Amino acid sequence: xxxxxxxxxxxxxxxxxxxxxxxxxxxxxxxxxxxxxxxxxxxxxxxxxxxxxxxxxxxxxxxxxxxxxxxxxxxxxxxxxxxxxxxxxxxxxxxxxxxxxxxxxxxxxxxxxxxxxxxxxxxxxxxxxxxxxxxxxxxxxxxxxxxxxxxxxxxxxxxxxxxxxxxxxxxxxxxxxxxxxxxxxxxxxxxxxxxxxxxxxxxxxxxxxxxxxxxxxxxxxxxxxxxxxxxxxxxxxxxxxxxxxxxxxxxxxxxxxxxxxxxxxxxxxxxxxxxxxxxxxxxxxxxxxxxxxxxxxxxxxxxxxxxxxxxxxxxxxxxxxxxxxxxxxxxxxxxxxxxxxxxxxxxxxxxxxxxxxxxxxxxxxxxxxxxxxxxxxxxxxxxxxxxxxxxxxxxxxxxxxxxxxxxxxxxxxxxxxxxxxxxxxxxxxxxxxxxxxxxxxxxxxxxxxxx
Numbered sequence: 496x497x498x499x500x501x502x503x504x505x506x507x508x509x510x511x512x513x514x515x516x517x518x519x520x521x522x523x524x525x526x527x528x529x530x531x532x533x534x535x536x537x538x539x540x541x542x543x544x545x546x547x548x549x550x551x552x553x554x555x556x557x558x559x560x561x562x563x564x565x566x567x568x569x570x571x572x573x574x575x576x577x578x579x580x581x582x583x584x585x586x587x588x589x590x591x592x593x594x595x596x597x598x599x600x601x602x603x604x605x606x607x608x609x610x611x612x613x614x615x616x617x618x619x620x621x622x623x624x625x626x627x628x629x630x631x632x633x634x635x636x637x638x639x640x641x642x643x644x645x646x647x648x649x650x651x652x653x654x655x656x657x658x659x660x661x662x663x664x665x666x667x668x669x670x671x672x673x674x675x676x677x678x679x680x681x682x683x684x685x686x687x688x689x690x691x692x693x694x695x696x697x698x699x700x701x702x703x704x705x706x707x708x709x710x711x712x713x714x715x716x717x718x719x720x721x722x723x724x725x726x727x728x729x730x731x732x733x734x735x736x737x738x739x740x741x742x743x744x745x746x747x748x749x750x751x752x753x754x755x756x757x758x759x760x761x762x763x764x765x766x767x768x769x770x771x772x773x774x775x776x777x778x779x780x781x782x783x784x785x786x787x788x789x790x791x792x793x794x795x796x797x798x799x800x801x802x803x804x805x806x807x808x809x810x811x812x813x814x815x816x817x818x819x820x821x822x823x824x825x826x827x828x829x830x831x832x833x834x835x836x837x838x839x840x841x842x843x844x845x846x847x848x849x850x851x852x853x854x855x856x857x858x859x860x861x862x863x864x865x866x867x868x869x870x871x872x873x874x875x876x877x878x879x880x881x882x883x884x885x886x887x888x889x890x891x892x893x894x895x896x897x898x899x900x901x902x903x904x905x906x907x908x909x910x911x912x913x914x915x916x917x918x919x920x921x922x923x924x925x926x927x928x929x930x931x932x933x934x935x936x937x938x939x940x941x942x943x944x945x946x
């Protein structure tokens with residue numbers, strides 16, 4: 496009897512092992528393909544992001560092989576590259592965290608860096624300001640993937656509309672894309688304020704339009720009460736230099752801010768209605784906030800009135816300056832070497848007012864545009880840049896012995912530097928746009944089937 500029981504147990508054991516093995520395999524398969532998982536497997540995400548890079552780099556200009564290898568390694572094991580951002584995550588709220596892999600280009604590998612933002616060339620002694628990435632609360636923001644970006648914008652065009660910070664952003668983008676391809680100059684003019692660049696392999700065009708006030712403006716007095724000039728702003732007329740060509744572009748990235756601090760005279764219907772610190776007799780001081788609101792309102796209305804414009808309009812929000820010890824032309828400087836934490840500073844006073852005006856006018860324009868089927872998106876860089884007092888050129892935008900009239904620059908951003916994160920934001924928004932488009936098409940198909 497004992498022998499029969501032992502024999503029975505011997506026959507049963509393999510069956511139990513087989514059953515457990517099959518059950519375990521089923522659990523693995525279910526975890527791989529369960530549609531309710533919030534994130535794909537890192538392996539799948541990594542391969543999808545690195546594949547375009549490897550295929551594109553074979554036919555385009557790139558860094559040396561050692562840098563290419565570093566990029567591949569980074570894409571394979573960096574969670575900030577491989578993770579997919581959950582839809583419920585606000586990518587614009589978070590903290591700066593160390594990123595020892597950065598920067599992804601240098602002033603020696605990218606020729607597009609403006610001299611006054613070329614901090615390493617002009618002797619900035621610290622390098623840690625380049626080694627941070629933005630970490631949103633509750634998710635990861637993938638590091639900019641140049642090949643992926645170029646695939647998404649293939650056959651399209653993008654214009655940066657604004658002041659020298661818009662140019663700063665465009666030059667950052669050129670440097671970020673330089674790991675895959677350099678563009679050729681296809682500008683219609685020799686004026687550096689109106690440049691166009693073509694990425695031949697991808698038939699993608701980048702452009703910038705210099706328009707510091709977005710509306711028609713002119714310097715009417717080179718001195719004025721602050722010796723920084725007086726500008727006349729026609730608040731009901733968009734600047735024709737950019738609005739006349741806006742219909743050509745698939746993406747408009749609109750921004751403005753720091754030029755509104757200078758003395759301004761406001762015109763509406765060709766008549767003076769007020770000013771900002773102009774000190775002219777019988778001209779009421781309406782403050783810069785009045786002009787700022789009207790300028791954005793006019794710019795957005797002009798975009799919405801374009802008959803043939805079908806693109807997406809991005810508002811790049813105000814990026815605060817970080818002057819300490821004085822304003823920009825009175826000895827102010829910015830010598831911090833580390834980012835701030837979100838609990839160490841807060842958006843307040845004039846910075847907050849300018850930001851709120853932008854967002855309010857954006858929401859109104861977005862609602863009006865929706866009736867025409869146009870899209871507006873908020874590229875909300877304000878909080879991230881508020882925390883980067885360390886990212887400006889300060890006195891490292893020229894040689895100390897140069898006989899030039901240049902002030903410490905605590906407005907623009909070193910390249911490489913924190914402004915490169917705007918590329919991370921923009922790429923993530925483009926990917927989100929693609930997901931939205933697919934979902935809208937699916938909903939439209941469902942409606943047709945039900946009908």
